[in-house]
Each structure stands twice: as structure tokens, then as C-alpha cells.
Amino acid sequence: MAIDKNNPLEQQNTPDRNGSGGTNSDAANASTRRRKKPRRDGKGSNTQTNNPTTTASSKNKTRRGGKGSEQDSQALATQTRRVTTAIDPDLALGDAADDAAAQAEGGIKAVSNQRIIPFMKIEKPMALLSLFMVIGSIIAIAVNGLNLGLDFTGGVSADVRYEQPVEQVEVVQALADNGFDDAVVQYLGTREELLVRLPPQSDNVDGLSASLTQALALPNNTANISNVNIIGSQVGNEVYLSSVMSLVLALVCMLGYVALRFQFKLSLGAVLSLFHDAIVTIGVFALFGFPFDLTVLAAILALIGYSLNDTIVVYDRIRENFRRVRGITPRQTIDLSLTETLRRTIMTISTVLLVVLAMLFLGGDGLYWFSVALFIGLLAGTYSSTYIASSIPLRMGLSRDDFVVKVKPEFEEEIVTFNDPKMFEQDNIK
Structure with a gap:
């Protein structure tokens, strides 16, 4: 040790932190001594060394083999919030204000700092309302009947x-x-x-x-x-039966399409929502005695196509979120999907309603009842795409397993045994 201290070359080659050389004590040399061995994970920076929160979290991850639990995540979030508050109190106050605003609006801040509107929170009252409207429409059709136009009566x-x-x-x-x-x-x-x-x-x-x-x-x-x-009246009856068959055929084709394109649970919800839209529109015409002719039938068929398109957009986002987002319940996944498609739904229904209202007030008598049927159906279709088409698959147990493709092995190893007859003969001889 004495030789090392008296060596002038060593003193020149080991400068201290302030840039001066050769006259530092052992404590100064120890403080400026560099790490000769690499870190355990081969990575790291001065920020990790000086930040106790990051160091503690990295030790926990290393000790547990990289698998964190929910308690560790909450503890890490709490520590991070404390550090953030100590560094920038205004940022923490802003997050608290955002959370308070989200709760006041009825949403929760869950995925990617996005507020989720809890649509499914009131699914039971909406289901009772839908059931009441469907039963009332069927009763109105059975009691009052439809005021059939000349296309059906001759x-x-x-x-x-x-x-x-x-x-x-x-x-x-x-x-x-x-x-x-x-x-x-x-x-x-x-x-x-x-x-x-x-x-x-x-x-x-x-x-x-x-x-x-x-x-x-x-x-x-x-x-x-x-x-x-x-x-004649016979021709009108044939047209009436053909119209009913066209509605049934359209619903069956929609069921098959959604079942093949997405999933059977979703297809059942889509068809029930389309039936809801059609029966409610027809029920309103039966309740108030509006004339029902081929133009109204054309409006109902157009309504089925529009409502299915809106439902398909929601279903596509539901399937994407089930595959992409993890760690949340199926109910929260559907709420997230409906929240993400809400803006698109509002823009679509607004533009279509503008056209329908223009036809209603400016289209004349030939388009009046066509526009009335579309107006009623658009309101029912927007409601059904949000609650009926989404809540029924949720009640049927829709989960992430319905959308994850299970990869099957290309081949399975088989254990093959060979029975050699000569081996049995040698055993018998012995």
C-alpha cells in the first residue's frame, strides 16, 4: 500500500472529481471508484441507481422471475404517485381532478386514460323497456291490425x-x-x-x-x-305474404352472416335486435292506424340493413377489444367498445336523420310514410344496437375465449412399439 501511495504516476492517472490529480484522500478515491463488474441484468443507468422506487421495483421483479401481482402493481403505482407529487404537485392535482370529473360524469378512467361510460349498468331496465315495447307492438298488431294500403288489398x-x-x-x-x-x-x-x-x-x-x-x-x-x-284482392294477398316472407328471409340471412363472420352469440343478439326494430316500427303503425303499403315495407327493409351495419361496427370493436385488452371483465370490455364507437354512432345517426327529416317535410305525399317509418326505425335501431345487440351476448356468457384462436399442433408424437417374434422365442428357450 505504501508503494501505491508514493507512486507519482498513479497519482497523475487517478484524478479526483474536481479535475485535480494526485492529492486526494482514500475517501475521495473510493467515492470516484467505478464499478468493475457489470450489473446483474446487463442494463441500468444513473437514474435507476439514484431512484429508490425504480430500484425497489426492479428488485421485486428480479426476485419473482419477472411476474408481478396486482398488489405489486398497486404498491408501485402508489410509490410513483408519491414521487410524482414530490416532483410536480400540479401534475398530481390534475390527475385527481380528471378522476373526479370522470366519476362525476358516470365513467371510470380505466384503459389508456380513457373514460368508459357504463352502458351496461342500466341494461336490466332497458331490457324491461324493450320487452314492454315488443309485447305492446304485438298486441297492437293483433288487436288493431294494419291499415293495409292498395298494394296489399287490391x-x-x-x-x-x-x-x-x-x-x-x-x-x-x-x-x-x-x-x-x-x-x-x-x-x-x-x-x-x-x-x-x-x-x-x-x-x-x-x-x-x-x-x-x-x-x-x-x-x-x-x-x-x-x-x-x-x-284483385287475391293479388294483394300474394303481395302481403311475399312481404312477410321477405322480412323473415332477411332476418335468417343476417343470422347466418353474423354467425359466420363473428360468433353465434353475437349473431343471436343481432337478429333479436333487428326483430325488435322491425316489430316496434310495425307496432307504431298498427297503434296509430298509419297506412301500411309497399313504401313502408321498403323503409323497414332499409332499416334492417342500416341497423345491422351499426351493429356490425360495434361487434367489430368488441372482438378487437377482447383480443387486445386484458385484465378487465367482459362487461367492461363491452362498455369500452360502446364508448369508443359512441362518437361514430352519433355522427351517423345525425346525418341520416337530417336526410330523413328533409324527405319527411319536403318529399311530398309519396315519401311521407316512408320517412315516418325510417324515423321511427332509426331511433329504435340506435337504441337496440347499444343495449339489445350487446347485452344479450353478455348474458349468454361472451368472453375472450370466444375470439381467441386456439392453435393446434401440426402433428402429435406417437409412441410406437415393435414386437419382435424372435425375441419372444429366445425368452422361451431360456
Whole structure:
């Protein structure tokens, strides 16, 4: 040791921390002594060495083989919060304010600092409301029946052409003044050509054509009838049955599509939500006695397509979150998916409702009931995509295992044994 202290070269080659050489004590040399051995994990920095929180957490992870528990995560979060508070108190106050605001809004701050709206918290009251609406619609259809239009009951249709443009209201009023009530008038491309439909009249086509020509005549505007068709009640019944079969076929095709594309539990929820939308819309028409014709049927079929599209968007996000997010319950996963798709749902329903309201108030009599059916169905479809289509699969036990693909081994090793007859002969000889 004396030789090392008196060696001038050693004193020059070991400068102290302040840049001076050769005259430091043993304590100073010990403080500036570098680590000769590498760290256990081969990594590290001065921040880890000087930060007791990081050091403690790394020791715990090393001791437990890299597998942390929920208690360790909570303890680490508490320590990190304390360190953050000591460094920047304003940041901690901001996090507390965000948490308080999230709780005030009814959401929780769970995944990636994103507020989750607890939609499924009120799924039971919404399920009772849906059941009440479906039962009420079925009772209204059974008791009041549908006010079927001429497409289903039969009647008379005539193609009329005027010399000058006319309004539909004027034509309907002229027919009512001459004894032709409940007439339906639609434009055929231009405002001079119209389609007039009437309830069943007499079978005398010639006399009916003359009566219609006289009834359709307007002041300074002559009407010419080019074609008169009498539709029987049997044809109307066939159209009615074909319409019911088209609705059933559409629901069955939707069931098969969602079952193949996603999962059977989701497909059952989607079909029940579509049935809910259709039956509620038809029930409203039966309850208030609105006319139900082919245009209303077309609106219901369009509604089924729109509602399914909205449901598919929610289902796609549910499947993605079940595969991506771990550590939360299936209920929280569905709430997270509905929260993430809420903005898209609001934007979609807003834009579609603008178009429907424009048709309702500006489209005329030909699009009025079509728009009414779409308006009722859009409200029911948005509600059903949130609660019925999502809550039914949750009640059926939807979980992450339904979306995780189980990888099967390409081959399995088989144990093959060989029985040599000669070996048995040698054993018998011995």
C-alpha cells in the first residue's frame, strides 16, 4: 500500500472529481471508484441507481422471475404517485381532478386514460323497456291490425297525364269531390305524369275510365288517362305474404352472416335486435292506424340493413377489444367498445336523420310514410344496437375465449412399439 501511495504516476492517472490529480484522500478515491463488474441484468443507468422506487421495483421483479401481482402493481403505482407529487404537485392535482370529473360524469378512467361510460349498468331496465315495447307492438298488431294500403288489398291504378304541371294535393281533392276517397297520387318522373291508385271500384273498366276522366279534370288543365288496371284482392294477398316472407328471409340471412363472420352469440343478439326494430316500427303503425303499403315495407327493409351495419361496427370493436385488452371483465370490455364507437354512432345517426327529416317535410305525399317509418326505425335501431345487440351476448356468457384462436399442433408424437417374434422365442428357450 505504501508503494501505491508514493507512486507519482498513479497519482497523475487517478484524478479526483474536481479535475485535480494526485492529492486526494482514500475517501475521495473510493467515492470516484467505478464499478468493475457489470450489473446483474446487463442494463441500468444513473437514474435507476439514484431512484429508490425504480430500484425497489426492479428488485421485486428480479426476485419473482419477472411476474408481478396486482398488489405489486398497486404498491408501485402508489410509490410513483408519491414521487410524482414530490416532483410536480400540479401534475398530481390534475390527475385527481380528471378522476373526479370522470366519476362525476358516470365513467371510470380505466384503459389508456380513457373514460368508459357504463352502458351496461342500466341494461336490466332497458331490457324491461324493450320487452314492454315488443309485447305492446304485438298486441297492437293483433288487436288493431294494419291499415293495409292498395298494394296489399287490391284496387284500381291509372296512369294520368296532364297538359300542365299539377300538385298532388289538387288531384286528391278533385277525386274526393267526385266520390273517389282514399286516393293515392304519385309522380312518375315529371309533374305532368301521375299514378293514381284508388280502393276497389266497379269491374266496368270503360265506365270507370270515363268517371275518372271527368273527376280528374282541372280548370284550364285537361287530363288524359292512358291505362287503367284493376288489381284483385287475391293479388294483394300474394303481395302481403311475399312481404312477410321477405322480412323473415332477411332476418335468417343476417343470422347466418353474423354467425359466420363473428360468433353465434353475437349473431343471436343481432337478429333479436333487428326483430325488435322491425316489430316496434310495425307496432307504431298498427297503434296509430298509419297506412301500411309497399313504401313502408321498403323503409323497414332499409332499416334492417342500416341497423345491422351499426351493429356490425360495434361487434367489430368488441372482438378487437377482447383480443387486445386484458385484465378487465367482459362487461367492461363491452362498455369500452360502446364508448369508443359512441362518437361514430352519433355522427351517423345525425346525418341520416337530417336526410330523413328533409324527405319527411319536403318529399311530398309519396315519401311521407316512408320517412315516418325510417324515423321511427332509426331511433329504435340506435337504441337496440347499444343495449339489445350487446347485452344479450353478455348474458349468454361472451368472453375472450370466444375470439381467441386456439392453435393446434401440426402433428402429435406417437409412441410406437415393435414386437419382435424372435425375441419372444429366445425368452422361451431360456
